[in-house]
Amino acid sequence: MNRTARTTLFWCAALAIALCYGISCGHLPGFGGSFHPYADRAVPAALAHRTANAVASVNFDQRGFDTLGEEFILFTAVLGAAMVLRRARDEHTVSPRPGRVLPTVRLAGTVLLPVALVTGVYVIAHGQLTPGGGFQGGVALATGLHVAYLAADYRVLRNVRPRTVLDLADAMAAGAFAALGLAGLAWGSAYLENVLPWGVQGQIVSGGTVPLLNAAVGVEVGSALVVLLAAFLDQALEIETG
Amino acid sequence: MTPVGLLVDLTVLLVAAVATVAVRTHDPVRQAVVLSQLGLLLALLFTFLQAPDVALSQLAVGTVVTPLLIMLTVRKIRRQTGSATGGGRRGRGGNR
Numbered sequence: 001m002n003r004t005a006r007t008t009l010f011w012c013a014a015l016a017i018a019l020c021y022g023i024s025c026g027h028l029p030g031f032g033g034s035f036h037p038y039a040d041r042a043v044p045a046a047l048a049h050r051t052a053n054a055v056a057s058v059n060f061d062q063r064g065f066d067t068l069g070e071e072f073i074l075f076t077a078v079l080g081a082a083m084v085l086r087r088a089r090d091e092h093t094v095s096p097r098p099g100r101v102l103p104t105v106r107l108a109g110t111v112l113l114p115v116a117l118v119t120g121v122y123v124i125a126h127g128q129l130t131p132g133g134g135f136q137g138g139v140a141l142a143t144g145l146h147v148a149y150l151a152a153d154y155r156v157l158r159n160v161r162p163r164t165v166l167d168l169a170d171a172m173a174a175g176a177f178a179a180l181g182l183a184g185l186a187w188g189s190a191y192l193e194n195v196l197p198w199g200v201q202g203q204i205v206s207g208g209t210v211p212l213l214n215a216a217v218g219v220e221v222g223s224a225l226v227v228l229l230a231a232f233l234d235q236a237l238e239i240e241t242g
Numbered sequence: 243m244t245p246v247g248l249l250v251d252l253t254v255l256l257v258a259a260v261a262t263v264a265v266r267t268h269d270p271v272r273q274a275v276v277l278s279q280l281g282l283l284l285a286l287l288f289t290f291l292q293a294p295d296v297a298l299s300q301l302a303v304g305t306v307v308t309p310l311l312i313m314l315t316v317r318k319i320r321r322q323t324g325s326a327t328g329g330g331r332r333g334r335g336g337n338r
Contacts, residue, residue, distance in 0.1 A: 032247075055295045123298070131294035139302035146310075225307065236314040241322060 050198040051207035052129045059133070060213040064192035068177055071217060075174045078224040085231040087239050096237040098153040109151020116144025124218035128207035134217025141218070142225035154237055163230055166223040173220035180212055246290060253287040270316045274309040281305035 001009075029035040039054075046057030059067050087093065120141030127133030149157040184193030192209075199206035260283055264276040281304025288297035 053295075132298055133295065136295065136298035136302065139299065139307070143302055143306045229307070229310070232311055232314040236318045236321075 047201070049194055049208060049210075050201040051210050052202055053127065053131065053133070055131070056127050056133050056210055056214065057207065060127075060210045060217075061194050061207070064181065064209075064213065067213070067217070068181065068192065071174060071177055071220060074221065074224055075170065078170070078228045081228055082231045085235050087234075091239050091241050093234075093238045094240055096154045098155070101151060101153070106151050109147045113144065113147045113151070116147060117141060120144055120218075120222070124214055125204065125211070127214035127218075128210045129202065129204065134214040135221050137214075138218040138221030139225060141222040142229070145226060146229065149233075154233070157233075161226050161230065163227065166226050166230075169219055170223040170227060173216045173218075173223065176216040177213060177220070180209060180216065183209070249290045250287065253283060253290060257283050257287055270312060274312040274316075277312070278305050278309040281308070 042058050042062060043054045045062055046052075046054040049057060049061055051057035051061060120137045120139075122137070123132035123140055124134055124137030127137070145161055146157065148160050181192040184191050184195050186195075188195040194208040194210070196208040196212070198208045205211070257280065260276065260280045264273060264280055267273045267276050281300060284304060285297045285301040288294070288300055
């Protein structure tokens, strides 16, 4: 395909998308208005299952199957990245030189690391009550762990992140989400149906399967991100060609 | 106009400005820093739009993880081209 044909194709597609987008934007309810057909159904459904955080109820209860798909997108993406970035036959590892760290940075890191980890666990555990959940808490856990790299050096980070364990945890947590869906088939009528007792709204044990699915996603996202960053860090710091 | 509406409008303008700067920045390292600031602004915007769940994800992924991955990739490429050509040449972002 030559340049003129490509440009023509682009402008045709761009025009079609602009037209459809423009027409559909005209039919959207006004911003900040009082017409919320989806919220009017989703929020009562969330409250019926005693899930205070309606977003978590949509993600893990009403639309749990979508989240399963998203979880496996992340899983396969990390799997692919780790495979592409693994040490090839013509590469060897060098041990990275420890850099100089300011005492204040080291102190801030020592204080910040446990706080970040506790925050991550808190956000995962309270996903059914307050904003956040498995994904957000998992990302906080994974990035919080890398404070060890900023405050100390790469060898310390390698010690606080056992990569084999995290590889296993990543796969097992992804499988746990799918397996929890099977419980819906066994004791309910549909895949990923909320079959556990719903509990008391506002308490940490509430929302039925939502906290369990949140925990699975938290472990999966946390370990997946650590594995992903580990693959990138290894390539940038340790692996050399030749 | 409500104070929140004003904040939303202000943040949308800031996001548009910083996003334009990100597109106009050609050096990948500088671009990563601008992207990180853009992620922070987007997280603010989502908070003002009452979507704290999305804001939390944006804060972690857009502000920390994505710029970090870009920086690490650039570092790897520079180290490789540096050792292949005896240092000096800096990789400038491939096909822009």
